[in-house]
Amino acid sequence: MMKSVFLALALLVPSFAFAAGGNVHLDKANYDLTDKASLQNGAKLFMNYCFGCHSTQYQRYNRVAEDLAIPVKLMEENLIFTGVKSGELMENAIQEKDAAKWFGAPAPDLTLVARVRGADWIYTYLRSFYVDETRPFGVNNKVFPSVGMPHVLQELQGVPNAVYETEMIDGEEHHVYRGIESDGSGEMSDDEFDNAVLDLVNFLVYSAEPVQLERKRLGYWVLGFLFIFFIISYLLKREYWRDVH
Known part of the structure; x- marks a missing residue:
């Protein structure tokens, strides 16, 4: 496994x-x-x-x-x-x-x-995903550039377009990416x-x-057991070493 x-x-x-x-x-x-x-x-x-x-x-x-x-x-x-x-x-x-x-x-x-x-x-x-006619499936992706996967959720989202705004930076115009905007043709x-x-x-x-939820649930029990065991161990240690000190 x-x-x-x-x-x-x-x-x-x-x-x-x-x-x-x-x-x-x-x-x-x-x-x-x-x-x-x-x-x-x-x-x-x-x-x-x-x-x-x-x-x-x-x-x-x-x-x-x-x-x-x-x-x-x-x-x-x-x-x-x-x-x-x-x-x-x-x-x-x-x-x-x-x-x-x-x-x-x-x-x-x-x-x-x-x-x-x-x-x-x-x-x-x-x-x-956003429209990019240069790609084989007509879409690209901002997180995964040059993606080789089609936008399989397009019927739900609609046709997505990348939105840019023009900003002046150090006296020069720059196209700044602002997000994805659907054309509203999707089902959602x-x-x-x-x-x-x-x-x-x-x-x-x-x-x-x-098993993530079960793992976390058991983790609380384990921490609780270790806390109680620590207290018992500390009390035993004090009992065993009392006469020595």
Whole structure:
């Protein structure tokens, strides 16, 4: 299992290491792993818009269904598109050679992307596509310049355009990037789209560490035990050394 995790990290790092996007500010992703509705919507968005190319092959459908309170039957009917059983790993059907041909490189597995890049990076990246007719898919990305991925969420957001303002700096005109603006043709408003992306990020954070909440819960118990053990140890130490002093 550990070898598989290290292999996943090794595959992801080359694909994302150069994608920091220079000095682009990363927006804060205020995700909430206790929000089951957000996680369920994030799973739906991922399976419908991302899973065609990106897998989360270190997860199982039935584990996701259990953790996110999704009935297994509902998962099988609506979120499994490859014809496998719910106990199988979440692998998509795209062939690596086809992905390399279409996008220039195989689409990376996203099980651990939230741990590799961070939630803020993913949140900003998915909201930073803009029209660029020089690119093969007609879009570029401020966080990941020269991206080889289409803007798969465009039907939700609408056509995104980069907004610049002209400012005088040291007596010269400079075009300063101010953000992304949709043309309003999407199915969602700007706020709805941001919330949808946040739900997707929430799901990817969960995917990267499904036991995160349990780990934190157990951590409080461990710290409590160590605190009580410290007090007992200190009292024993005083008792044993009382006659010596």
